[in-house]
Amino acid sequence: MLLKASPALSLLSSTSGGNLFPPSRNSSNLLFSPSGSKFSVQAAKGTTTKSLTGVVFEPFEEVKKELELVPTTPFVSLARHKFSDDSESAINDQINVEYNVSYVYHALYAYFDRDNVGLKGFAKFFNDSSLEERGHAEKFMEYQNMRGGRVKLQSILMPVSEFDHEEKGDALHAMELALSLEKLTNEKLLKLQSVGVKNNDVQLVDFVESQFLGEQVEAIKKISEYVAQLRRIGKGHGVWHFDQMLLNEV
Numbered sequence: 001m002l003l004k005a006s007p008a009l010s011l012l013s014s015t016s017g018g019n020l021f022p023p024s025r026n027s028s029n030l031l032f033s034p035s036g037s038k039f040s041v042q043a044a045k046g047t048t049t050k051s052l053t054g055v056v057f058e059p060f061e062e063v064k065k066e067l068e069l070v071p072t073t074p075f076v077s078l079a080r081h082k083f084s085d086d087s088e089s090a091i092n093d094q095i096n097v098e099y100n101v102s103y104v105y106h107a108l109y110a111y112f113d114r115d116n117v118g119l120k121g122f123a124k125f126f127n128d129s130s131l132e133e134r135g136h137a138e139k140f141m142e143y144q145n146m147r148g149g150r151v152k153l154q155s156i157l158m159p160v161s162e163f164d165h166e167e168k169g170d171a172l173h174a175m176e177l178a179l180s181l182e183k184l185t186n187e188k189l190l191k192l193q194s195v196g197v198k199n200n201d202v203q204l205v206d207f208v209e210s211q212f213l214g215e216q217v218e219a220i221k222k223i224s225e226y227v228a229q230l231r232r233i234g235k236g237h238g239v240w241h242f243d244q245m246l247l248n249e250v
Contacts, residue, residue, distance in 0.1 A: 077148030077149070077150075078148070079146070079147070079148040080147065080148025080149070081148070082200075082201065082203075083147045083148055083149060083201065083204075084199040084201065086195055086198070086199055087147075087149075087195055087196060087199055087201050087204050088144065088147075088149035088150070090191070090192050090195040091140055091143065091144050091149060091192065091204075092144070092149075092151065092152045092153075092154070093154075093188075093192075094140055094188055094189070094192050095137050095140045095141060095144070095151065095153065095154075096153070096154040096155075096156070097184075097185060097188045098133050098134070098136045098137035098140065098185070099133070099134065099137045099153075099156055100156050100157060101133045101181050101184075101185055102129075102130045102131075102132075102133035102134040102137065103130075103156050103157075103159055104159045104177075104181060105126045105127075105129040105130035105133060105178070105181075106126075106127070106130040106159075107159040107160065107161055108122075108126040108130075108163060108174050108177075108178070109123050109126040109127040109130055110161070111161065111162070111163050111170070111174075112126065112170075112174070113127075117170070119170075119171065119239070119240075119243045120243065120247050121242070121243035121244055121245065121246030121247030121248075121249075122171060122174065122243055122246060124246060124247055125246045125249075126174070126178070129178065133185075136212070139211065143207055147203070147204075163177070168235070169234070169235035169239065171230055171235075171239045171242065171243070172227070172230040172231060172235075175223060175226050175227050175230055176227055178223050179220065179223045179224060179227055182216065182219050182220050182223055183220060185216060186213075186216045186217070186220065189208055189212050189213060189216060190213075192204075192208055193205055193208045193209065193213070196208065229242065230242060
């Protein structure tokens with residue numbers, strides 16, 4: 001006698017209550033359930049996509065808070081980020097310092113270039129110094145714009161036009177003035193750097209330290225040597241030789 005085997009599916013369904021693959025939960029909190037003739041995998045309640053994919057950074061989620069901060073008005077900087085009002089104001093103050101120092105150096109250049117003074121080396125030195133300080137001001141202006149700040153130029157005081165000194169002579173007096181200006185500029189740069197530190201502005205601190213502070217110390221050292229040499233020379237013929245040295249200096 002031949003026995004007719006029952007379909008496997010009907011046997012299984014009778015033992016499992018009509019469900020071939022009842023929902024089961026594994027150790028990783030994944031829920032397996034049949035969907036027709038296919039399987040579907042679903043995250044159990046309480047799990048996150050991070051446990052499924054291992055993703056620890058979700059840019060489209062985390063960028064939402066930044067999108068809310070993007071200005072929509074046309075007169076507000078789009079580039080500004082982590083840039084405090086204190087930093088912006090301090091940079092504008094430093095721009096004014098650089099322009100003022102440049103203005104004094106330009107006045108010194110004009111004095112030594114006179115026909116009745118005739119020290120072309122000193123004129124060249126102070127003209128180059130004036131251009132350098134103006135270049136510093138422009139560099140700060142570019143940085144201000146890069147960070148999304150607003151450049152606000154302030155008043156520049158009119159410098160004196162006479163630099164003769166009865167006791168020291170004009171050459172030594174002018175170089176001592178230059179040394180004082182470089183030290184003053186260094187103090188202002190250090191103050192600007194401290195503003196960056198106070199406001200946790202790492203970019204501003206790096207900019208000041210990498211672009212200005214080292215160069216400023218070198219300038220102070222160089223002009224200090226000039227002052228020492230001019231004090232040895234006095235007001236006599238040696239000033240002319242010193243002037244020729246400045247004139248031929250590259």
